[in-house]
Amino acid sequence: MxxxxxxxxxxxxxxxxxxxxxxxxxFPVVLIVVNSFKTRQAIFRSPLSLPDSExxxxxxxxxxxxxxxxxxxxxxxxxxxxxxxxLVLLFGAMAAFALAEYRxxxxxxxxxxxxxxxxxxxxxxxxxxxxxxxxSRLVNTLAALVxxxxxxxxxxxxxxxxxxxxxxxxxxxxxxxxDGFSEYTIFFRLVLPLVRPAMATVAVxxxxxxWNDLWFPLILAPAEATKTITLGAQVFxxxxxxxxxxxxxxxxxxxVPVLVLYLIFSRQLIRGITSGAVK
Amino acid sequence: MGSLKxxxxxxxxxxxxxLDDIDLEVQDGEFVxxxxxxxxxxxxxxxxxxxxxxxxxxCVRIDGDDVTLTPPAERxxxxxxxxxxxxxxxxxxxxxGIGLKQAGLPQDEIREHVAEASRMLSLDEYLDRxxxxxxxxxxxxxxxxxxxxxxxxxxxFDEPLSNLDAALRVHTRLEIARLHRELKxxxxxxxxxxxxAMTLGDRIVVLNEGRIEQIGTPMxxxxxPVNLFVAGFVGSPQMxxxxxxxxxxxxxDKIGIRPEHISVDPGKGDWEGTVVHAEHLGPDTMxxxxxxxxxxxxxxxxxxxxxxxxxxxxxxxxxxxxxxxDAKGAVLGRVPExx
Amino acid sequence: MARRSxxxxxxxxxxxxxxxxxxxxxxxxxxxxxxxxxxxxxxxEVDREQVFVGLDNxxxxxxxxxxxxxxxxxxxxxxxxxxxxxxxxxPVGILLAxxxxxxxxxxxxFYRTAIFVPTIxxxxxxxxxxxxxxxxxxxxxxxxxxxxxxxxxxxxxxxxEQYALTTLSLISVWxxxxxxxxxxxxxxLSIPDGVLEAAEIDGITGMSQFWRIKLPLILPSIGIISIxxxxxxxxxxxxxxxxxxxxxxxxxxxxxxxxxxxxxxxxFQLQLGDPHMGAAIASMMFLIILSGVCFYLVAVQRRLVRxxx
Numbered sequence: 001m002x003x004x005x006x007x008x009x010x011x012x013x014x015x016x017x018x019x020x021x022x023x024x025x026x027f028p029v030v031l032i033v034v035n036s037f038k039t040r041q042a043i044f045r046s047p048l049s050l051p052d053s054e055x056x057x058x059x060x061x062x063x064x065x066x067x068x069x070x071x072x073x074x075x076x077x078x079x080x081x082x083x084x085x086x087l088v089l090l091f092g093a094m095a096a097f098a099l100a101e102y103r104x105x106x107x108x109x110x111x112x113x114x115x116x117x118x119x120x121x122x123x124x125x126x127x128x129x130x131x132x133x134x135x136s137r138l139v140n141t142l143a144a145l146v147x148x149x150x151x152x153x154x155x156x157x158x159x160x161x162x163x164x165x166x167x168x169x170x171x172x173x174x175x176x177x178x179d180g181f182s183e184y185t186i187f188f189r190l191v192l193p194l195v196r197p198a199m200a201t202v203a204v205x206x207x208x209x210x211w212n213d214l215w216f217p218l219i220l221a222p223a224e225a226t227k228t229i230t231l232g233a234q235v236f237x238x239x240x241x242x243x244x245x246x247x248x249x250x251x252x253x254x255x256v257p258v259l260v261l262y263l264i265f266s267r268q269l270i271r272g273i274t275s276g277a278v279k
Numbered sequence: 280m281g282s283l284k285x286x287x288x289x290x291x292x293x294x295x296x297x298l299d300d301i302d303l304e305v306q307d308g309e310f311v312x313x314x315x316x317x318x319x320x321x322x323x324x325x326x327x328x329x330x331x332x333x334x335x336x337x338c339v340r341i342d343g344d345d346v347t348l349t350p351p352a353e354r355x356x357x358x359x360x361x362x363x364x365x366x367x368x369x370x371x372x373x374x375x376g377i378g379l380k381q382a383g384l385p386q387d388e389i390r391e392h393v394a395e396a397s398r399m400l401s402l403d404e405y406l407d408r409x410x411x412x413x414x415x416x417x418x419x420x421x422x423x424x425x426x427x428x429x430x431x432x433x434x435x436f437d438e439p440l441s442n443l444d445a446a447l448r449v450h451t452r453l454e455i456a457r458l459h460r461e462l463k464x465x466x467x468x469x470x471x472x473x474x475x476a477m478t479l480g481d482r483i484v485v486l487n488e489g490r491i492e493q494i495g496t497p498m499x500x501x502x503x504p505v506n507l508f509v510a511g512f513v514g515s516p517q518m519x520x521x522x523x524x525x526x527x528x529x530x531x532d533k534i535g536i537r538p539e540h541i542s543v544d545p546g547k548g549d550w551e552g553t554v555v556h557a558e559h560l561g562p563d564t565m566x567x568x569x570x571x572x573x574x575x576x577x578x579x580x581x582x583x584x585x586x587x588x589x590x591x592x593x594x595x596x597x598x599x600x601x602x603x604x605d606a607k608g609a610v611l612g613r614v615p616e617x618x
Numbered sequence: 619m620a621r622r623s624x625x626x627x628x629x630x631x632x633x634x635x636x637x638x639x640x641x642x643x644x645x646x647x648x649x650x651x652x653x654x655x656x657x658x659x660x661x662x663e664v665d666r667e668q669v670f671v672g673l674d675n676x677x678x679x680x681x682x683x684x685x686x687x688x689x690x691x692x693x694x695x696x697x698x699x700x701x702x703x704x705x706x707x708x709p710v711g712i713l714l715a716x717x718x719x720x721x722x723x724x725x726x727x728f729y730r731t732a733i734f735v736p737t738i739x740x741x742x743x744x745x746x747x748x749x750x751x752x753x754x755x756x757x758x759x760x761x762x763x764x765x766x767x768x769x770x771x772x773x774x775x776x777x778x779e780q781y782a783l784t785t786l787s788l789i790s791v792w793x794x795x796x797x798x799x800x801x802x803x804x805x806x807l808s809i810p811d812g813v814l815e816a817a818e819i820d821g822i823t824g825m826s827q828f829w830r831i832k833l834p835l836i837l838p839s840i841g842i843i844s845i846x847x848x849x850x851x852x853x854x855x856x857x858x859x860x861x862x863x864x865x866x867x868x869x870x871x872x873x874x875x876x877x878x879x880x881x882x883x884x885x886f887q888l889q890l891g892d893p894h895m896g897a898a899i900a901s902m903m904f905l906i907i908l909s910g911v912c913f914y915l916v917a918v919q920r921r922l923v924r925x926x927x
Contacts, residue, residue, distance in 0.1 A: 014717045015725075021714060022732045024792070028747045029735065031758065047758055091640040098636035110637065117648055119911045121853040123876075124900045127883060127893050128654030129647065151647035154640050171364035171437075174331050175425075179378035180352030183632040193368055212740030214856045234742045234860055244756075247746065254743050262738045266731045270800065348628070
């Protein structure tokens with residue numbers, strides 16, 4: 001759009017608003033990370049300054065690595081997130097393809113049934129989920145978390161992916177059928193590669209809540225061996241409430257991996273949101 | 280070999296009848312066009328022949344075998360799609376060869392088939408490119424190549440030219456005609472473009488609202504349409520339809536006369552009219568005349584001819600080209616035959 | 619070449635194969651437990667045996683003075699939590715989106731990415747970070763208030779009964795404002811240039827263009843954001859739990875349904891955990907969210923016209 005009279009004042013005002021809010025959004029995160037590299041005195045005396053040679057200290061990180069089991073927590077989180085993500089994407093895409101591609105009697109009903117989970121949070125089933133996990137001896141295993149997160153991620157994944165799969169050219173799939181592809185080959189070889197961007201979007205949407213979840217690790221897998229990083233950080237901070245160095249370091253350690261992942265995938269995520277995937 | 284027979288093919292989605300009792304026989308080597316307005320069922324019929332859609336009832340026979348429930352890949356058909364439908368992740372070579380690979384042909388045989396098709400369509404220099412690196416016309420040739428490689432009994436074309444620009448369309452039309460001559464293949468071709476239909480087809484099947492209105496050679500349809508729909512659909516500009524009673528044919532409901540079968544004269548003629556508008560196309564001139572008797576009439580004149588808007592002209596239809604239709608739209612026979 | 623003369627249509631097994639894994643996991647781990655929770659709410663443990671008690675648990679929850687006081691407290695707090703979100707998150711989100719979508723803005727991607735950062739952080743990080751920032755011990759918040767000459771306004775907000783819930787709600791808004799911003803930004807981008815150019819020519823510019831042209835066109839997005847916020851808010855737990863503890867300090871003033879459910883189910887201090895009452899609370903939450911969604915689908919969404927461009 002051509003704005004003939006796009007005034008300077010307007011541009012300045014726009015930037016002022018955005019810079020102000022960006023500061024509000026980033027300040028707390030920056031504050032935590034910066035102070036985690038300082039000595040205890042410096043944290044309190046001059047919380048807003050960067051660490052210099054005098055105030056620089058890794059004491060917090062040393063405490064965390066000496067006392068906490070963070071490498072292990074991190075590994076648990078990674079396993080749970082990756083496994084759930086894989087299952088959500090695979091099973092979600094398969095179901096989405098069935099709903100988008102085939103006319104069959106229960107199609108609409110099936111779509112509606114699978115969409116209930118978008119509206120009703122799985123957390124409300126916790127009481128019964130715990131009973132079930134106890135009965136099947138899955139409490140304090142990562143498998144319990146993977147199962148729950150897969151179920152939690154599927155409805156939205158199916159919903160978004162089937163929208164995208166409807167856009168894949170019918171002609172292409174039909175060309176495959178005439179060339180003798182099975183329905184499975186058509187799905188895996190033709191359709192999946194074409195919806196890769198949508199898969200990436202769904203992956204980010206699915207991943208963030210799983211990585212950040214506190215509720216289910218707390219209830220289903222609170223044992224030391226299966227603690228996720230989110231739960232680990234929560235428990236650890238609870239124990240070291242007065243050790244500011246340790247607390248700030250723990251928070252920084254918990255922020256950084258997510259932040260890095262976010263920066264890698266942010267284009268994908270933002271494109272996903274703005275392309276109207278969430279409607 | 281490649282003959283096709285459709286017996287009582289019906290198709291309905293819910294309560295909507297998309298195809299109603301279609302019977303058709305296509306001989307080996309014939310080029311048959313399905314033409315009709317959008318939504319007439321021509322594409323659905325093609326998809327039923329391909330096996331992409333199951334008919335609600337009826338039977339599809341290829342070379343005499345009932346293939347109604349045979350999967351598409353086992354029918355020996357090849358299809359060229361409107362959107363080309365090339366596999367985006369494969370090269371031109373891969374696109375053309377994949378059907379044969381899927382059928383389990385040995386490597387060198389596949390290479391031979393691909394090379395032959397590529398030579399025919401002059402695709403040799405593009406064999407290692409991917410579809411995204413090709414122009415629209417090249418993609419279309421690859422799509423045709425993919426069909427040729429399979430050496431099918433039946434070629435199915437689904438509006439293959441509608442995504443091309445006008446110049447390329449003419450070129451590809453000639454190409455398809457040449458391929459038909461060289462391969463002597465049986466071709467079923469769906470289009471809504473009547474120039475394609477008239478120029479390519481040995482026979483044309485005119486479909487409307489899920490029924491076959493008429494089957495015939497292009498000139499049969501032009502000269503002897505069986506009803507109002509076919510008369511109006513074939514030929515451009517459209518045939519003029521005039522209230523029969525107002526121009527003196529009391530035994531018919533409407534009469535029809537093509538614009539090119541009317542002559543005009545400033546002095547005398549059957550119907551008086553005034554020039555409303557003239558379109559100069561170069562080779563032809565289209566005149567639109569408003570007549571008290573006949574309503575708005577289109578007249579097609581050869582060459583460059585100039586008339587003033589508002590000028591009075593007299594129109595005379597060629598009597599042997601005049602059609603009479605009854606109230607249901609069926610042709611009652613030409614005027615001179617009745618006279 | 620296979621030739622089948624039988625007229626029987628082959629069963630399309632692949633549809634089942636495609637649908638089965640997702641449906642099985644979803645049904646087993648989500649739908650059945652949800653139904654199981656509703657079922658569990660109808661029982662009570664008497665002498666180590668499950669006894670069917672009908673709606674007794676619900677009448678306890680709503681009738682017993684102690685239970686009902688806790689329930690209604692959590693419910694009221696939850697509504698306030700939601701109201702703050704609606705009042706702050708949506709206007710701020712709309713403002714940011716509107717500014718962000720202004721034409722030929724530089725650094726657009728940077729702003730977008732930065733403002734979305736808090737949304738990806740876990741509640742644990744957010745809760746503790748703000749707890750530290752607002753802590754009178756560290757003094758970051760008073761320092762900033764001093765900067766604008768308002769130091770006297772400072773109070774340990776998270777520790778005061780009258781402020782704690784509102785403060786928590788604002789922290790949650792801080793975390794999630796990226797989502798409404800993005801969705802509205804997308805909606806604004808999808809308004810065709812032609813429409814806006816026509817408005818320019820008709821003399822509808824600046825603010826009035828926003829109110830008269832853009833806002834009506836993004837109303838459906840605001841509707842969706844509102845219902846998503848509603849679901850999220852009535853299901854919230856983590857933020858309160860990490861920053862205020864399971865007891866929703868101070869003095870239950872930040873207790874919402876999620877923390878109430880957690881306490882009831884797992885027990886706290888001297889009271890033992892009670893899965894049946896927990897299930898009853900979860901069922902109530904289920905009911906509240908369901909009625910919210912139904913209200914949205916029936917009353918709101920049907921009135922919001924979605925314009926096709």
